[in-house]
Amino acid sequence: MSRRKKLFPCGHRGYGQVCHRCAQKEADKQEKRQLKHQWEATFTEDTINLRELPKNVVLKARTIIRSLERRTNYREFHGKRLRHNRFVISIPVTRNYRLLCRDYGSWIIPEEVVSHEEYNVCKPGGS
Template sequence: MKRTFSCGHIGKGQYCHACTAAEKSRQTEKLAREKAREKKQRAAEDDHVDLSMVTHLRAVQQQAREILRKVSAGEHPLALNGKPLRSCAGQVISVPVGRSYRLLFDAPTLRPLQLLSHEAYNHIADRRA
């Protein structure tokens, strides 16, 4: 015999299967979001430079992390289309990340310095000239 549950659904059984399935789906989605958030936080903790300025641009973050990984593996930034800044007497190497961002490295140590937008990079390059 069918009955009406407290949620308003009608069915047979001890509980509303529709509401239970919907709740299970919500819990699964919530768990997936939490795992993705934790994965992002772990990736951010492993970064050598602050990539928070491009959190909304996942492709730029991935490309910057790939460049950082290659440099830490021994590849020289000049092999990654990097160019020495003339205004810094070659002490800083700029590697393009996408179209609008630059990753700066210290030339003697190949230590990453910071990720800059192209506008901020131009401002720094002009200021040091």
């Protein structure tokens, strides 16, 4: 048997029946697709919509939401009541995102995560 490299239809050269470079690339693509699928599936567990947010924001927001469910005080996350609406509590998730929660008296319910820009827009006379 000759050990000379074969020219595959894809243009790569190598040994064997199939091009290993292309087979590896295809396997990587499959794996990436699967990871993306697994990641997307995690959103069905969330009580609020966290899709479209950067991954680190999603993970941080989930940590805060879970703590609030365990009745951790929002002040521990540096949450503050909005000046113009005392029933809304804004908790910083990252430098650019805020988790808005509504105060129902004995508990608070997370409502949405907004970017710093959106958050400023909904502030009356916002800066």
